[in-house]
Amino acid sequence: MNGAPTVGVTVNGEERWFAQAPTMAELLSELGLPDRGVAVAVDGAVFPRGRWSERVEKGWQIEVLTAVQGG
Numbered sequence: 001m002n003g004a005p006t007v008g009v010t011v012n013g014e015e016r017w018f019a020q021a022p023t024m025a026e027l028l029s030e031l032g033l034p035d036r037g038v039a040v041a042v043d044g045a046v047f048p049r050g051r052w053s054e055r056v057e058k059g060w061q062i063e064v065l066t067a068v069q070g071g
Contacts, residue, residue, distance in 0.1 A: 009060045024052040028064065037067035 005017030011031070022030065024047065028038060040047040041063040056062070 007056070007058050009056050009058070009062055011062045012064055018056075021055040021057065023055050027056055027062075028052070031064070033064065033066065039065045041065075 005019055007018045007021040009016055009018075009027075011027070016027075024040060028040070040052075043061050047062075
């Protein structure tokens, strides 16, 4: 293998490629997102925090929402 990215996912409409699939927690960390106030959906279904140790899979459509304070 030449190290080329092999796992492609879409995060909030943007394609991202990885040589090895990260866990959901690793992906969120790489995106610079906080540990709290974040909700994740995969292919339109809620992806609970209890599953964030699972590796993302090729082709997933991931949506990440963050809570915003203010009013």
